[in-house]
Amino acid sequence: MLDFFQTSGALILFFFATPSHAFNWKNNANFSACYANFVSKIPQNCSDERQVCVNNTFGDLTHPGHVYITYDICLAECGDGFGFWDIKDVLLRVSLWVIPAIVLIAHYHFPPLGAYNMICSVAHIVADPIDTLWCLLTRITIRHRLLDRAKEWDLLSAGAIATIWSTYDEFGFQDPSDDFKIALDGLRSIHGYPGDFLGVKHGRLADRSITSRSLEPNLPLGQKLKSFFLSHQSSENMLLEQAQLAIRDLSSDERRLSYHIELTAQRLVFNREETLLPTWVSILGLASAMMGAFVRTWTERLNNQTAHTIATVTLLLFIVPIVKLSGNLGAFTSSTASIDIINTLHKDLEDEFSPEVAALFPPFKNISRLSTQEAGEEEEEGIPLTSLPNTTKQFPRALLLLSWPSIAPYKGLNNSYRPHKPFSLVLLLISTTWILCLSYIPALLISYLTPLKGFSCRSLAWTIIASLWILSLLTSILISFFQQKHHRHSFLTNIIPKLFLSPKKAYRLTNIRDFFVTTIIIIIITAQQLGFYNSCFCRSGELSGVKLSYVNLNPYTDEQFIQGWKMWVPTPGISFLVSLAGVLLIEMWYAKESGGLFVRGRKGREGMLVRVWCLDSTGM
Template identity: 25%
Template sequence: MTKFQVLFLLTLLIHVVFAIDRDACAAGIRHDIETQGLNPNNSTFFYHVPAPTDLNGTFSLWLGICLSKCGHGFSWYVGYEISNRIVGWLIPVLVLIGNMHMPPLGGKYKAFSILHFIGDPIDSMLSLQHTLAVRRAAKVWAEKTVTEHGLDKLGERVTPQGLATVFWAFDTLNADSKTTPISILGPLLRLKKFPFAIAEAAADIRNTTVKESMRTYLAIITYLATVTTAFVKASSSKQQCDSRPGNRVALAMLYCWLLPAILLSTFSARFTTSDACIRAIRRFVRHLEDETVTEASIFPAQYHSRFIEKGRTADGVQEVAPWSGGIYVYRPRKPLLSSSLPGYPSPVYMLVLSVLPIIIAMCIAIGISYSTPTIGFGCRSIAEISIGCMWLFSFLVGLLLQALPQVTGEVQLVIIGIKDFVMGFGALLVVTFIYSGAFNSCWCWSNGLDGILNHSLHVLLGVDANLQVNAEKIYPGLVGGGLGAQVAVFGAMWGVGGWGNMSWWELVGVRREGNRRATVEESAGDDSAVPLVERGPRRNDE
C-alpha cells in the first residue's frame, strides 16, 4: 500500500471518528450557555451578539469557534437520510435521463448516447434541434420542389410529405457528409420510377419509425410528482434542520435542463431497428430501376476513422451510422452561423436556446443555495457553479474536436465519449457525495466566499425557523420559476425551429392500400432481395 493510500484511508477514518453534527453542536453550545457560564455577549465567540438562549433561536459562531467546538472534518449523513435524499431527489433525475432518445444501434452506442447527454447537454440539445431543423427544411424544400417540377400532376403523384420523409432519411444516414439530401434527390427527379420509389420508401420509413411521447410524458410527470412530494414532505416536517429542504433542492434543480432536453428527444422519434432506414433507402434505389443510380453513387466512401494523417474509408453506410447521423444527440457536422438548406432556422438562435437551459438551471440552483442559511456563496454554490461551467467547457471542447479535420469518425466519437464520461459521471458523483454528507462541515455551513471577502466567516446554528420560512416562501417560487423558464425555453425552441406545427414527421403509420405494387413485384422476384419491412398493427406507443 502506497503512502498516498495510507493517508487517504487515515483521512476517511478521522472524518468518521470525529464526525460532526450541526444540531448536536448547537445543543451543546446552548447547554454551555445555560450551565457552563458561556456569555451570550461574548463577541469573540459569537458573530452576532447577544446570542439567543431559547431553543428555537438562531445564533452564529465565528468559523474558528465552530471548528474547535463542532469539529474540523465532515460527517456522512446516516444511512436512512442518504437513501431518502437519493430516492427523493436524485432517482427522478436518473429516470428522466433514461427516457432520452436511444438509437437502435449496439449497446456501446446506447451507452455513448447517455454519456453524451449527461456529459455535454448543450451539444445534445443543439444536435436535437438541428435534427428537427433538417425536417423543417425538408418540408419547405419538398413543397417547393413538388410545385416547381409539377410532381403533383403526374400519373403517380409525388406528395410533399413523402418526398420530405425520404429527405430526412438521407440526412439520418449521411448527416456527417458534405453531400446534402438535395444534391442526392435533385438529379433523380427526372426518373420515371421516382414517384413510385418515393411513395414506397416513405411508407417503409413510416412503418419503421416510432415516437415514444407517452412514455416521456409519464416520466416527466413522475419526476415532477416525486420532487414535489419530497419537497412538500420536507418543508412540512417537524424534525430537526437536516430534514429541511434547501441545498438538496438546489442540486435537484441543477438538472432541470432535462425538461426541454427530454421533450426535444421525444419529438425527434426513432427507428425501431438499426437497419430500418438503410433498408428503406436500398429499396428506394432498386425501385428507381436505373443502372446509373447505385448505393455507392448515393453514398460515397466516408472516413471510418482518422487521427492526424492516418485513416481508412468505409463505404458501408450502416458501419458509419453512429457518427453520421444515426445518434440524434450527437451530430458532428452542424452549421453554427448559417445553413444553405431552405427554411433552415437560425443556427445562432438554436445555439443560444441550447445554452439557456444550463444557465437557468445553474442560476436557480445557486439562488436556492445562496439563500439557505448561512447566506452566502458557500461550498454548494461553488460546486453548482463548477458543474455548470464544466458543462459549458465540455461543449467548447466538443466543438473544438468537431472542428478539427485531423480527428474524425470513430476516433472523434471515442474521444468525445471519454470526455463525456469524465464530465457527466463526475457531476453525478459530486452530487451523490454532497447528498451523502461530503459538505456536512463547518466550512460548508459558513457563508463561504462572502465571509472571506468581508472578513466575516461565520456559521449559523439552529436554523430550523429560517429553513421553514424559506421552504414556505422562497424555495417554491424559485423552483416554480425555474421549471416554468425551462418550459418557456422549449416553447422558444418550438417557435424558432418551426417544427412544432408540422405533422409530416409524425412517421408512425401503416402502408396505404394503394401502394401494393412493390409487394406484387417482390413476389414475382422482380425486386431486390432486401425484404419488405414486416408490416404489423399500428403502433400505439405515441
C-alpha cells in the first residue's frame, strides 16, 4: 500500500515537471498528416529502427500490417509539441458533455441566497464532491432520526412536528427535539394539558392523514401495495373523512394546538419546491451525453483518441447522486420566510395558550444579534434553546429577518455545507466509495486501456482530479476540526487561540480552497478537450515507464474496435446504473421514513390542506 502511494505521488510530481522537458509547448503536431504522409507509406519491418513490433505471448505479431513508430521518430516526423483539435471537433465536444453537465448542475436545489452563493455551491460540488455527498446524506439521516424520534414518542402529529424540527436544522444546525420533550413533560406534569394530544391513546394513530402513506407503520408488502394504490385512488371526500376521523376525539384546546402545528408544517412545505421532474430530465440529459459520446466514437473510428470523450463524460457521473439527493431534500424558496413562520408559531402559542406551551417550539437561537457580529465569535455553547431569550420580543422582526441571509450560507441553509457532521464514519465511507468507484475508476479504466494499454496523460489527469478530491475532503475535515465550536471550552483555545476558526472564517477558507481546486480541475479537463494531451508524449508509453515506448497512429482494427466496445459501453453504463440504483435505494428508504416531510407531492399537499381545514374551528 505504501508503494502504491509513493508511486502515485511520484507520477503526479512527474506530471507537473513534464512540461519543462517532455515536449515543447507549441502547436506543431499534426498526427493525421503524419499518418497519411509517413506511417501509412512505410512497410512493416521489425528490423527497422524506426518501428516497434509488438508480439503476443507466442511470439507472433499482434497486428500484422500496422506500423508502430518509436517515440523519437514521432517527435521528429509528427512534431515535438502538441496539436490542437479541430475547432469543429472542440465545439462538438463542448455541446456533447459540457452543456448537459451545466444543465444538470443547474438543477441542483440551491437555497435562495443569491448568485455568489450559487457559484460557491457549484465550486464546492466540483472541488469536494465527497464532502458534498457526505453533507447531503447527513441531512437525510438527521431528518430520518427526527421523524423516528417523533414516532418513538407516539406524537399524534409526528410528520408535522418532525417537519418543524427539520426546519430548525436548516437554520443554525439546531435540534429542538430534546427541548420539545422537556417542555411537553413539564406541561403534562404541572398543568395536565395538552392531555393525550401528543400521544397515541384510545386507538388514535399518529398523523394518519396528514402524512404520506410512506409514513405509516411498517406493513406487509402486499398491504403496502394495496395502500399505495388506494391512496392514489382516494377522492377529496375520502381525505376529508380520514381527517375528520383522526381528530374527532380531540378537545378544543388539543384541536387548536394541533391546528397551529399542522398549519405551520403546511406553510413550511408550501415554501419548498414541489416537483422533481426537471431533476430527472437533467439526469437523462447527462445519460444522452454519454450516448452521444458512444455515437461519436463509432463515427470517428479513424481517430483512435475519441474514446477518451466517454471517459470525460463518465468522470462527471459524480454529479448525478448529488443533484438527485438535493432534489429529495429540497430548498426553501425564501431564505427568511421559514424563520418568520416558526417565530409566528411560537408567538401564536404564547398568545393563545401560555409561555410554557410556546416553549414546545422555541425561537431561533442567536440569529438576531449575528447581523453585527461575526457568526460563531461569541456563541453560547451548551445552553438549552428554551433558556434563550425570546428574540422576537427583544428585537424587531424585520431586524431578525434581515440578519439571517448574511450568515445563512454557513449556518445551515446550504445542504452541501455542514462543517460538523454526526453519524460520520459510515456516511463518509459511503460517500468516498460512491464518488471514487463510480466516477473516477471507470474513467481511469477507459483511458488506461484506450487506445494503448498504459498509464498516460489522461489517466494521470483523472488521477490528479481524484487526488484533489481526497485532499479537499481532508482539508474540509481539518477546517472543521479547527473551528472554535469544538474548542470553546478546550485548554487549546488558551494556548493557541488564533489557530481556531469561527464559522464565518472557516466558510471563507473553504470557498478559497474550492475556487482554487475547481480552477485546477477546469484547466486539466480543458487542456484535454483542446488538444494539449494530443502529443507524442501522451500517445506513447513514456509515462508508464516502459523500456521501449511506441506511438500508435493507426485507425482501430476490427478486433480493437470490438474489444473496445466491450469496455466502452459496460464500464460507464454499469457505473451510471449502479449510481442511479443507489440514489433510488436511498430515495426509497428516505421516502419511506422521512420523504413526506417537505417534498410531499400533490396528494400530500392536498391532505395537509384538508387536515388544517378540519382542525380550524371555523371550518368544522
